[in-house]
């Protein structure tokens with residue numbers, strides 16, 4: 001089981017932002033900015049472009065709903081999307097509230113937020129997500 005499968009199954013704690021039967025969203029533990037979120041399929045698949053067309057389409061629509069919630073929770077110019085997958089072999093979309101393109105530079109130093117700040121950020125996104 002990948003670390004992200006364990007997160008989606010609740011076996012490893014995470015700061016939950018959104019979920020449905022098929023997909024799960026939680027805060028990146030090393031955020032580029034406040035509100036940096038990861039979206040994953042519960043099904044274990046490493047490379048995003050190995051996903052079937054239908055599943056990939058549903059994945060992106062779910063990520064869109066999470067992005068809308070992030071933008072409401074963390075007002076920004078746009079929510080940027082990136083797929084790297086170089087570190088964790090379980091497909092995931094990074095969603096990053098951007099004030100400028102510099103916020104999408106994955107070489108930037110990561111923020112160090114307290115547990116309370118992380119929980120507060122996740123709760124804000126969750127609150128917006130469930131309003132839909």
Ligand code: AMP
Pocket residue numbers: 003014027028029030031038083084085086087088089092
């Ligand atoms: P990459 O696979 O290159 O897209 O990078 C994996 C991302 O997952 C990094 O941004 C990590 O900070 C993040 N990450 C790794 N483990 C966890 C975890 N347990 N909880 C939240 N985020 C994580």
